[in-house]
Amino acid sequence: MIIFDIINQAMLHLLSLLHDVTANYGLAIVVLTVLLRLAFWPLNTAQTRSMKKMQELQPKMKQIQERFKDNPQKMQEAMVKFYAENKFNPFAGCLPMIIQFPILICLYGALNSPEFVNMAVNAEKAGDGGFLFVERLYNTLQSHAGDPLDGTFNIKPDDKFQSAKDATILYKNGETLVHKVKDTGKVFKVSPQPLIPGDPVKLTLNMEELGLSQEHVQAAKHIELNVTNQNTRELEKVTFEPTGSDSLIQTIPSKAGENKIHFDVLYLILLYAVMTILYQRVMTPKKTGAAADDPQAKMMKLMPLLFVGIFFIIPIPAGVMLYILSTMVLMFAQTAYVNWTDGRNDSNVQKPSEQVVDIKPN
Numbered sequence: 001m002i003i004f005d006i007i008n009q010a011m012l013h014l015l016s017l018l019h020d021v022t023a024n025y026g027l028a029i030v031v032l033t034v035l036l037r038l039a040f041w042p043l044n045t046a047q048t049r050s051m052k053k054m055q056e057l058q059p060k061m062k063q064i065q066e067r068f069k070d071n072p073q074k075m076q077e078a079m080v081k082f083y084a085e086n087k088f089n090p091f092a093g094c095l096p097m098i099i100q101f102p103i104l105i106c107l108y109g110a111l112n113s114p115e116f117v118n119m120a121v122n123a124e125k126a127g128d129g130g131f132l133f134v135e136r137l138y139n140t141l142q143s144h145a146g147d148p149l150d151g152t153f154n155i156k157p158d159d160k161f162q163s164a165k166d167a168t169i170l171y172k173n174g175e176t177l178v179h180k181v182k183d184t185g186k187v188f189k190v191s192p193q194p195l196i197p198g199d200p201v202k203l204t205l206n207m208e209e210l211g212l213s214q215e216h217v218q219a220a221k222h223i224e225l226n227v228t229n230q231n232t233r234e235l236e237k238v239t240f241e242p243t244g245s246d247s248l249i250q251t252i253p254s255k256a257g258e259n260k261i262h263f264d265v266l267y268l269i270l271l272y273a274v275m276t277i278l279y280q281r282v283m284t285p286k287k288t289g290a291a292a293d294d295p296q297a298k299m300m301k302l303m304p305l306l307f308v309g310i311f312f313i314i315p316i317p318a319g320v321m322l323y324i325l326s327t328m329v330l331m332f333a334q335t336a337y338v339n340w341t342d343g344r345n346d347s348n349v350q351k352p353s354e355q356v357v358d359i360k361p362n
């Protein structure tokens with residue numbers, strides 16, 4: 001968990017730096033995507049050529065599989081020989097995916113964090129919170145969130161809350177301290193449980209998890225925390241004022257949350273589906289006859305629908321969806337470019353060996 005926290009913080013810092021340059025977090029995500037694609041350009045080009053070569057070799061591979069279907073050992077030997085003759089490594093295309101998948105996971109964690117929500121809300125206040133038609137980068141396809149920083153949470157009974165990693169402490173002598181919270185999920189107790197929409201949400205600070213001594217608490221004028229509804233990413237600033245008791249308690253008004261669809265996120269998902277179809281067309285040679293009825297070809301055609309279905313189920317923030325869409329657009333452009341350059345220079349793509357694999361079945 002610590003390593004993921006470190007990577008998430010690094011990702012947030014990088015987005016903040018790019019925001020300083022672009023003045024927009026959406027544009028910062030697009031720039032980050034471009035930088036990553038450029039950094040992995042050689043690997044991605046090799047992956048594209050490997051995938052295309054796999055498609056070219058597929059008919060011959062099926063012949064080998066059919067010929068040695070009753071002898072797995074001979075089939076393996078024949079496949080190894082066939083790969084060697086065609087100078088093909090079936091695992092060559094895996095490395096870019098292996099490298100880039102953790103980046104997607106870390107970006108998902110960073111854009112889901114209370115810290116990014118706070119950064120995005122501050123950007124909204126400055127007038128640059130959205131990007132093109134995307135209203136809020138932390139919104140998911142559907143949620144019951146209300147407006148951030150309006151002093152009221154839109155809630156449902158099973159909602160969970162989390163604080164930001166920093167608590168701001170204003171002392172009575174006028175000094176200010178930014179204090180690191182030990183556990184953002186346990187720094188306060190939420191009641192009642194389950195929550196009652198329309199009734200105040202009561203937050204009781206856990207002084208041990210906050211990591212402040214009673215002397216510091218009593219010397220404080222107030223302690224301010226950014227609190228996020230984990231289910232909706234709605235952010236509110238909550239101020240706790242010491243009252244002389246051992247506990248710091250604050251209540252926040254609530255309203256019954258009603259699910260609504262964020263059509264900007266829906267448009268991102270649909271654009272991704274369109275780009276996936278276009279990518280398949282530049283990636284896969286046109287098939288006719290029996291090849292078009294191949295189960296693998298049919299499965300590839302269904303892949304966009306499968307991913308769209310997943311995006312409807314998993315609550316993915318608009319910022320992550322923007323990264324995924326930008327990646328697909330750049331994959332399409334790079335593949336089209338590779339096809340064009342390989343078309344001009346056929347030596348880049350070796351034709352499949354027509355030689356029959358000389359391994360006799362037992």
